Amino acid sequence: MDPSEAPAPCLLIVDDEARILSALRRALRREGYEILTFERAEDALRELEVRRVDAILTDQKMPGMSGLQFLERAARSRPEAVRLLITGWTEAIPSAELEHLGVRALITKPWDDAKLKETLRRVLP
């Protein structure tokens, strides 16, 4: 398939840690996604007001707004976007909450690059 025919899937990533964003970008470089990264959930929400994305990947533990809180608000403006959550091993998240928000996959830090790519390929249209 010629990439010029179908636009590249757009992936929006939020993490308060800039180095994580940088590493994720690096890992997904060859995956052919358009990648948007944000360190602040508020900024990402503003972007989502004006832009359609295919998938949203967010860290859970962030100052000001948790990943789940962010996903809940993001789902209001972009309900069609696939939602994914990155967590450390340390925070326990009730699966009911994940289900309620339609989180398709939980990625734990430190992540395995191959598995991450595989997961994204699976969930993205």
Added chain:
Amino acid sequence: MVRIVVVQPAEPAPGRSPGAVEALERLGTEAAIDVVADAEACAARCRAAEVDLVVVDHALGLECDRVLDAYRCGGPPVVVLDAEGDDETALEAFRRGAADCVSAKAGYADVLPVIAAEQIRRWRAIRDRGSAERRIRDLERTNENILQNMNSAVLVVDAEARITSCNPPAEDILGRRAHELRGQSVSDWFKAAGSEIGLVTRTLREEVRFKGTESAITRADGTVVPIGISCAPIFDTDGAKCGAVAIFQDLSEISQLRNQVLQTEKMASIGQLAAGVAHEINNPMGFIHANLFQMAEYLADLRRVWRDLEALQKAIARGSAQDVSRAAEGLAALADEVDVPFLLTDLETAIRESQEGSERIRHIVQDLRDFSHHETGERVLANVNQCLDSTANIVWPMMKHLAVLEKDYGDVPSIYCLPMQLKQVFMNLLVNAFQAIEESVGQSGETGRIRLQSGVRDGGIRISVSDTGVGIAPENLDRIFDPFFTTKKVGSGTGLGLSTSYSIVRRHGGTLTVESGVGQGTTFHVFLPREREADLDGSL
């Protein structure tokens, strides 16, 4: 009241009027007069009560001599009553130890009371002096017994701060025998940490009293022994200062136990931060891990470029223009595909970012190690603001997602303290503040605020840690400093945090107080006096 025993024949001498008893009743003072008939009865009376005078009738003959013999070498004075008034009789009586001899002639009833009064007066003077001396001897012996047998070490110094006496426990602690210590200057032994002069010397110079103060002494062999010491000046009867007495105990074992408790509690409080610590380490681990993976891929790409470069070199060496141009084309295409300039730049970035990440992990581990470090127990001059700040730096990354931190440090003087222990107090207060906020965030969803304040107040330093958390229920306020009291979930509190903090602050001579309202948040105030020696609480 005087007590007199009269020894006379059962049938008094005829015609003697008045009798001896009636005569003695004219003494003027209240007199208890016992009349007996022989030496044995007299001795029995003297044993039963303190008798001031014995009057014996010479007419008793042998019995009279026995009475005299009984008190020859001590005991009450004996006055002999002689009907004849014979010189020979009197001489014999004196030889046998009589105090006086009265002739029972007409008018003796006026003489006898006078003589009796004088004898009683003399006897009492002698007796009082003797018993005072004995009382002093008894007192000295009692004192010595107490000193030698008590468990606490006691050391007495004179006005020139030289050791004058010490008991066996003091010998044990100081590692020297009493005769070696006597005359030595006490300042050679007692040097409180962080003070130019020792507590005993200070007591002597400034007349300050210490009660249960913790200090340390350096023994003859150089080892340092932690002690609890009470010290007071001694004054003589004129009120002049003549020395000081120090009572102290070896706290080695107690301080060892206390350190164990402190260490346990400290590790537990770190344990409560474990989730935060793991998160802090997990983040850099996450990107270092991913970067390493990616860098391996970059390396594989660069290896391919190098292989094509080698092929080009070989083609050049062979000299076939066709081969060279084919190899060059292949190389160019590959370089394009793998984007070598990007690779090189990004490789550099990835390495730099990973280095930063590993540096961060190193810092966290270092901080934790510093925090779990044992303290020697010696007080050092330290700035409380720095203690507070470095503790906040350790724990803050683990809390920042739920709260903002406000710092309002005043200009405070450095004080002698145990910085690690103070950090432990601050750590506890910060963890508590955080957990209170965590709970309130769970209820309201709003993030909280922790405020750290310090400043000079009432001649000391006051540090306040305030939070906007759930607050403490009024019925629990009285119990929060009790050991093992906790309202936290199982596993998230030991119930020792505040009680340990409380005893650390008390050990610094300070106070730990709390203000709280449910839903309002909580403020803990740590007050530390600048002068740590005076009026310290000795509770351990």
